[in-house]
Amino acid sequence: MKTKPLTIIFLSLLISACTSLSSPAAAPVPTVDPSAQRIFHNGVILTMNPDQPQAQAIAITGEMIEAVGSDADILALRRPGAIVVDLQGRTLMPGFVDPHTHIFNDAEQYLDMTVLEAQQVALENGITTIGDMYVNEDFLEDMQKLDRAGGLQIRTSLYLVMTDNCGDLQGDWWQQYTPTRTPGERLRIGGVKIFTDGGTCEEPALSYELEPGAGTGDLFHSQEELNGLVAEAHSAGYQVTIHAVGDRAIEQAQNAIAAALGGQPNTLRHRIDHNSVIRPDLLPRYGEIGILPLVFGPYPLCEPFGPPPPAEYQAWEWPWRALLDANPGLPVAWHGDDPFFGRIRPLDDLYSLVTRNEIGRDGRVCEAPEWQKAHTITAVEALPMMTINAAYALFRDEEVGSLEPGKYADLIVLTGDPMTIEPEAIRELNVSLTVIGGQVAYCAADSQSLCPTSD
Numbered sequence: 001m002k003t004k005p006l007t008i009i010f011l012s013l014l015i016s017a018c019t020s021l022s023s024p025a026a027a028p029v030p031t032v033d034p035s036a037q038r039i040f041h042n043g044v045i046l047t048m049n050p051d052q053p054q055a056q057a058i059a060i061t062g063e064m065i066e067a068v069g070s071d072a073d074i075l076a077l078r079r080p081g082a083i084v085v086d087l088q089g090r091t092l093m094p095g096f097v098d099p100h101t102h103i104f105n106d107a108e109q110y111l112d113m114t115v116l117e118a119q120q121v122a123l124e125n126g127i128t129t130i131g132d133m134y135v136n137e138d139f140l141e142d143m144q145k146l147d148r149a150g151g152l153q154i155r156t157s158l159y160l161v162m163t164d165n166c167g168d169l170q171g172d173w174w175q176q177y178t179p180t181r182t183p184g185e186r187l188r189i190g191g192v193k194i195f196t197d198g199g200t201c202e203e204p205a206l207s208y209e210l211e212p213g214a215g216t217g218d219l220f221h222s223q224e225e226l227n228g229l230v231a232e233a234h235s236a237g238y239q240v241t242i243h244a245v246g247d248r249a250i251e252q253a254q255n256a257i258a259a260a261l262g263g264q265p266n267t268l269r270h271r272i273d274h275n276s277v278i279r280p281d282l283l284p285r286y287g288e289i290g291i292l293p294l295v296f297g298p299y300p301l302c303e304p305f306g307p308p309p310p311a312e313y314q315a316w317e318w319p320w321r322a323l324l325d326a327n328p329g330l331p332v333a334w335h336g337d338d339p340f341f342g343r344i345r346p347l348d349d350l351y352s353l354v355t356r357n358e359i360g361r362d363g364r365v366c367e368a369p370e371w372q373k374a375h376t377i378t379a380v381e382a383l384p385m386m387t388i389n390a391a392y393a394l395f396r397d398e399e400v401g402s403l404e405p406g407k408y409a410d411l412i413v414l415t416g417d418p419m420t421i422e423p424e425a426i427r428e429l430n431v432s433l434t435v436i437g438g439q440v441a442y443c444a445a446d447s448q449s450l451c452p453t454s455d
Ligand SMILES: [Zn+2]
Pocket: 100, 101, 102, 133, 337
């Protein structure tokens, strides 16, 4: 079963294919002894580990991180046969984790690529782990075949559709596939997906009309029906991901998760994805109930979905500043939602999070209006949302998302440090190297010195 047709709004976004416009061409990836020790030193290591936020060097053995620390400490661990790479001041950080994307399930239909080609684009842009969010039985089998054949490099969690994107129930097929959480699984069942309002089918459910006479959008279920769906998946042990764009849908999704939890902690990490238009009274409820919110990077400025919201509702739109402030300590995560939402390029999304400007599919910058600029967050806040918090949303935080001994060596090297450069300069950054499980998955043609070959 295919995704039902998108609205005209989204179709207009899809005319140009998502490509990595500014990534240098891939070079042949050298093969190295997988058990060899590898050391990267003389760099800026952004660990996303609050106990040791920065370091200069990292040692890897096999698939795993062995140690993170100063140049002196790490080089002292060097063993005979080690491959040592001088980062020459470049920045090394965990690979991007995109917990809500469609780059695999929509590769053919919307990117005109095979899954392997879409994977290559993602690797070139620093993505090392994803949640693929629209999985039916046929696609699940395709992914299992790909994994068995050894083709899957990106760690992938699959979310099985309980409803389609128009809210129609898809039967109980998902119940024969139990979620798995074993460390090291390249492919796993993450949980189930429920759509509760419009966005790609019908319109988001808002408390106000975007245009006079346009109506206030489409809720797909009654509160009672949604409560029933969430309770069914919850009691069967599935993590539930609810698509909710408008504030009326968010409120309904919050209520349904709260009802399923019955006051207990959210140990299954039920999520609400998108959260685009949040009524102010709903902001603290994520933390109060314990719900994980996943949010977009860019606000659609280059190809707007419609007219700007009425002035009195502008503070509700993509209000990430207010969302973070209202929920201290909650692992709020970013999601790319590509290919519907721009290029497969997390660095563009990082630029949007810290400036609110958007980079269009053609590479031009669309300047954010002042009311949207009020929602900027810092790179120090945004990067954990794109790594460790996103890994938490996929139950992968014990394996990846930060650079710590005992985690998988999933990392990227960037041409500069997004935490210290001017926000405007973030859009000039590129990925030089992508490593998954200690193995080079992408090496930019201009960065051969970084690719760990035997020396
Ligand atoms: Zn999506």
